[in-house]
Amino acid sequence: xxxxxxxxxxxxxxxxxxxxxxxxxxxxxxxxxxxxxxxxxxxxxxxxxxxxxxxxxxxxxxxxxxxxxxxxxxxxxxxxxxxxxxxxxxxxxxxxxxxxxxxxxxxxxxxxxxxxxxxxxxxxxxxxxxxxxxxxxxxxxxxxxxxxxxxxxxxxxxxxxxxxxxxxxxxxxxxxxxxxxxxxxxxxxxxxxxxxxxxxxxxxxxxxxxxxxxxxxxxxxxxxxxxxxxxxxxxxxxxxxxxxxxxxxxxxxxxxxxxxxxxxxxxxxxxxxxxxxxxxxxxxxxxxxxxxxxxxxxxxxxxxxxxxxxxxxxxxxxxxxxxxxxxxxxxxxxxxxxxxxxxxxxxxxxxxxxxxxxxxxxxxxxxxxxxxxxxxxxxxxxxxxxxxxxxxxxxxxxxxxxxxxxxxxxxxxxxxxxxxxxxxxxxxxxxxxxxxxxxxxxxxxxxxxxxxxxxxxxxxxxxxxxxxxxxxxxxxxxxxxxxxxxxxxxxxxxxxxxxxxxxxxxxxxxxxxxxxxxxxxxxxxxxxxxxxxxxxxxxxxxxxxxxxxxxxxxxxxxxxxxxxxxxxxxxxxxxxxxxxxxxxxxxxxxxxxxxxxxxxxxxxxxxxxxxxxxxxxxxxxxxxxxxxxxxxxxxxxxxxxxxxxxxxxxxxxxxxxx
Amino acid sequence: xxxxxxxxxxxxxxxxxxxxxxxxxxxxxxxxxxxxxxxxxxxxxxxxxxxxxxxxxxxxxxxxxxxxxxxxxxxxxxxxxxxxxxxxxxxxxxxxxxxxxxxxxxxxxxxxxxxxxxxxxxxxxxxxxxxxxxxxxxxxxxxxxxxxxxxxxxxxxxxxxxxxxxxxxxxxxxxxxxxxxxxxxxxxxxxxxxxxxxxxxxxxxxxxxxxxxxxxxxxxxxxxxxxxxxxxxxxxxxxxxxxxxxxxxxxxxxxxxxxxxxxxxxxxxxxxxxxxxxxx
Numbered sequence: 001x002x003x004x005x006x007x008x009x010x011x012x013x014x015x016x017x018x019x020x021x022x023x024x025x026x027x028x029x030x031x032x033x034x035x036x037x038x039x040x041x042x043x044x045x046x047x048x049x050x051x052x053x054x055x056x057x058x059x060x061x062x063x064x065x066x067x068x069x070x071x072x073x074x075x076x077x078x079x080x081x082x083x084x085x086x087x088x089x090x091x092x093x094x095x096x097x098x099x100x101x102x103x104x105x106x107x108x109x110x111x112x113x114x115x116x117x118x119x120x121x122x123x124x125x126x127x128x129x130x131x132x133x134x135x136x137x138x139x140x141x142x143x144x145x146x147x148x149x150x151x152x153x154x155x156x157x158x159x160x161x162x163x164x165x166x167x168x169x170x171x172x173x174x175x176x177x178x179x180x181x182x183x184x185x186x187x188x189x190x191x192x193x194x195x196x197x198x199x200x201x202x203x204x205x206x207x208x209x210x211x212x213x214x215x216x217x218x219x220x221x222x223x224x225x226x227x228x229x230x231x232x233x234x235x236x237x238x239x240x241x242x243x244x245x246x247x248x249x250x251x252x253x254x255x256x257x258x259x260x261x262x263x264x265x266x267x268x269x270x271x272x273x274x275x276x277x278x279x280x281x282x283x284x285x286x287x288x289x290x291x292x293x294x295x296x297x298x299x300x301x302x303x304x305x306x307x308x309x310x311x312x313x314x315x316x317x318x319x320x321x322x323x324x325x326x327x328x329x330x331x332x333x334x335x336x337x338x339x340x341x342x343x344x345x346x347x348x349x350x351x352x353x354x355x356x357x358x359x360x361x362x363x364x365x366x367x368x369x370x371x372x373x374x375x376x377x378x379x380x381x382x383x384x385x386x387x388x389x390x391x392x393x394x395x396x397x398x399x400x401x402x403x404x405x406x407x408x409x410x411x412x413x414x415x416x417x418x419x420x421x422x423x424x425x426x427x428x429x430x431x432x433x434x435x436x437x438x439x440x441x442x443x444x445x446x447x448x449x450x451x452x453x454x455x456x457x458x459x460x461x462x463x464x465x466x467x468x469x470x471x472x473x474x475x476x477x478x479x480x481x482x483x484x485x486x487x488x489x490x491x492x493x494x495x496x497x498x499x500x501x502x503x504x505x506x507x508x509x510x511x512x513x514x515x516x517x518x519x520x521x522x523x524x525x526x527x528x529x530x531x532x533x534x535x536x537x538x539x540x541x542x543x544x545x546x547x548x549x550x551x552x553x554x555x556x557x558x559x560x561x562x563x564x565x566x567x568x569x570x571x572x573x574x575x576x577x578x579x580x581x582x583x584x585x586x587x588x589x590x591x592x593x594x595x596x597x598x599x600x601x602x603x604x605x606x607x608x609x610x611x612x613x614x615x616x617x618x619x620x621x622x623x624x625x626x627x628x629x630x631x632x633x634x635x636x637x638x639x640x641x642x643x644x645x646x647x648x649x650x651x652x653x654x655x656x657x658x
Numbered sequence: 659x660x661x662x663x664x665x666x667x668x669x670x671x672x673x674x675x676x677x678x679x680x681x682x683x684x685x686x687x688x689x690x691x692x693x694x695x696x697x698x699x700x701x702x703x704x705x706x707x708x709x710x711x712x713x714x715x716x717x718x719x720x721x722x723x724x725x726x727x728x729x730x731x732x733x734x735x736x737x738x739x740x741x742x743x744x745x746x747x748x749x750x751x752x753x754x755x756x757x758x759x760x761x762x763x764x765x766x767x768x769x770x771x772x773x774x775x776x777x778x779x780x781x782x783x784x785x786x787x788x789x790x791x792x793x794x795x796x797x798x799x800x801x802x803x804x805x806x807x808x809x810x811x812x813x814x815x816x817x818x819x820x821x822x823x824x825x826x827x828x829x830x831x832x833x834x835x836x837x838x839x840x841x842x843x844x845x846x847x848x849x850x851x852x853x854x855x856x857x858x859x860x861x862x863x864x865x866x867x868x869x870x871x872x873x874x875x876x877x878x879x880x881x882x883x884x885x886x887x888x889x890x891x892x893x894x895x896x897x898x899x900x901x902x903x904x905x906x907x908x909x910x911x912x913x914x915x916x917x918x919x920x921x922x923x924x925x926x927x928x929x930x931x932x933x934x935x936x937x938x
Contacts, residue, residue: 011930011931014930041917041930304731306683306686307682307683307686309685309686309689310685313689332814332815332816332836333815333816333819334816335731335816336729336730336731336732336816337731339816340689340690344689364814364837366729367693367697367803368690368693368726371693371696371697372693375696397697398697400696400697400698400699401693401696401697404696521714550712551711551712552708552711552712582708582711610665611662611665611666611669614662643661643662643665646661
C-alpha cells in the first residue's frame, strides 16, 4: 500500500522553492512558475516566499496578472493567498482589478479584498455592490461584511430590497458579521422565506426592541424544528446585545412562550447539543426562563464554550437552590469549565445545607474551584463551615480567601468562629489565623496581638501588627514604632504600612530610615506611606527616588509626590523619561492638573507604548485646552491601536467642545 | 475589569508566552483571574498588573495567571477517533520505521495534568508493538502547577469519564474514594518538564520525537505565535514524524512545513520525508 508521501521530484521542487534567494535575479519569475506547480505544497511554499521578496509593489502586480489565468485554478488560488500575505501593498492593484472587464476577475478581486480586511477598500467595494454581475455583487457584499464601517453597513442594508435571494442571504450574513441591525419592518418579511429564515432570525436578534422579542417568541412556538432553532438562535443573539431592562423583557417573553409548549424541555435540552453557538446561547436563555433544575448539568456543560460563560453563570443562578444541590452532587463528573461555572453560580444559591458538599469539594478540586468553595462556605452562615475554613488558614493558596470567608461567617455565628480561632492561637498560630482572629475578636483580641508582636517568628510579628491596626489604630501605631527597627524586613515593611494607614504628617520622621532600607519592600512601603500621610518635608527624598531604575519605586515616588501636591515640573519631566512605561503614565496622571503636565501629555502622544499614548489622550481630554486639539487630531490620524484610538477620539470630542 | 486593565494584562501575558486573549474574552479573563486577586488580597486588576510587573513573586504568579487563563479540558482517552487512528494506523508504521533502533519518542506538548501522556503510554502498551523497546513519552506544559499533578498521577472521576472499564482495571490502581493512580509501569515510560513553547532556548532540551501531540493548545495562540510553535515542532520531529492536533484545529494558512495525511480513520499532519517513499 502506498501513502501520499511526496515523490522525489516533488520534494526536490519543494526544496528548490524554499532555497530560492529572495534577492536573486529571476526569483520572482521562478516563484510565479512554482505557483503553477501540480503540488499544493510547492504552490503554498511559493506563495509564502513571495511575501519576502523585495519590491513588493512589483510582486503584487505580477500576482494580480496570475489571477487572470483562467483554467489555472491552483495558481490563481496560490496567487490570491500570496496577495493576502502582502498586506497593504496589494490594496491598490486589487482595487484597480475591481474595474476589470472580466467579471470573474472582479469577483476574485472582491474576495481577496475581503480577506485582506483593510478599511481602505471599503469605498471601492461599496461601488462594486452595484456591479452588473451577480457573483461579483455577492462577493462584494461578503467583503463589505468583513471590512465595512457604518457606511458599508448602510449600503448593504439597501440591498435587502433586491429580488435575488442569494444576494439577500449574503447581505443578512454580512450585516450579522458587522453586528448591524436593519430596521425591523425590513426584516419581518424575510422571516417567511425558507432559505433566508435562519439568517433573518439572526439579524432579528440584533434588534434591541421588545417587538423583535415578540417575533422571536412566536418562532419558538413553530411546528418546524428549523424555525424553532432559528428563533432560539435569535434569542441568544438578542440576550447578548440587550441592556438590563430589555433583558428582563426577553426573559419574561421567553418564559410565557415556552410555558405554552408541551415539549419545551425536550426541545431546549436538544438545543444544547446544537453546532450553532447562537442556538446554544438561546438554549441557555430558554433554560433560565423555564427555571427547571434538572437542566442544571446541561447548562453548566455549555461553559465548555468560553464565550457562553457569562450566560451560563447567569442561567445557573436563576435555576435556584435545588439546581445548586444537583450540581454539587455531580461536581466530580462535570467537565472542568462546567465545574468552574457551577462553582461560581453556587455562590448565588448557597444555604447551610451546602456545607458537607462544599467541604468535600475542598478535598479534591483544583485550587481556583476550592477558592470559590471557600467563599461559598462563608456565605452559608453555618457553624459547621467554621472547622473546614480554619483548617485552610495555613494553606498559602487559600489562606486569604479563608480569612475573608471567616469574616463573613462571623456575621452569623461569631461565637463559633472566635472559639475555633482561639484554639488555633493557643496551639499553632499562623499569619492568616491572626488576621481572622483580629477581625472576629475585635478589641478582645488585643492582648493576644500584643503578645504575638513579640513572637520569635517574624511573619507572626508582622501579621500581629497588621491586625492590631485594624482593631485599634493607636495600638497599631505604638507597635509600628518598634517594628520599624525590627531586624526582619517583613516586620519593618509592615511597620511602614501601618504608619501610612494611621499616622499624620508629623510621622514623616519615623519613616526616614525606612526610605533608605536595604530591603526594597520596606522602601516601597515607606514611599507609599509618605504619600498617604502627606509628609512634605520628605519630598526631596522622594524626588531622588523618581530617578531610581526600579520602576516600582520610581512610579510610587511619583504618585506619592502627586498626592502631597508637591510635584515639580522638572521632576515630572524626569519621570516621563523613565524607561518603565508605568512610571511615565504615573507622571502623566500626576501632572494632569498643571500646564506643564498638559504640555508633557502632548509630547507623550508620540510615545511607543499604546497605553502611554492612551493615558496622554485621557489627560488631555480631562485637562487640556482647545490649543491641544490639533495635536490630538494628528495623533488620532496615525494611531493604529484600537484602545488608544478610542481614548484619542474621546479627547478630540471633549476638546472640540471647549 | 476596565478596558485598559484588560489590555495591560492581555499584553503582559502575550509578551510572556504568545497566548492571545481575544477582545471578546474580557469576561472570561476577569472570571479566571479573579481568584488570583482573592488569593493575593489585591483590590483590583490594576493592582494585579502591578504585582505581575514588580513583585518579587511575579514569575510564579505569571505562571498561575497563564494557567488560569489556559487551563484546558483534559481527560483520559479524549478524542477517541483520533486515538483509534493513531493506534491502528500510525503505530504500526512507526514500529516498521523504527525497527532498527527499537526506540520510540513521543512528545505531548501542553500536557496539562498528564492524562494525555499517560493515555498514549497505555495505548502503546495495549498495542504490544513495542515490547522490549526504549519508549519515552515527554509531557511538557507552561504551568508548573499542573506538572505536579501530572507527576503524582492520581486522578478523580472527571479525568476518567471517557476511560473504558477494561483500561481502568488494567492500567490504574484504586486508591479508594473515587481516586485512582496510574500503574507504575505506565508511569515509567512518561516524564514531565516545564516548557514555554515560545521559548526557543528551553525547547532545545526536548529531544527529537516520532510523534508530537499538541491538542487544543494552539487555539490560545495568534497566527505569528502558531507559526513559531509549528517551527519548533518541525525542528523536533524526525522526517516523516506525525503531528496530532485537536479536532477543531488545522494548519490552514500556517505554512507548508507539514502535509495533511488521509488515514482511513482520521486526518493527521506529517513532516515531509526527506527523499524516500514509504510503503504501508
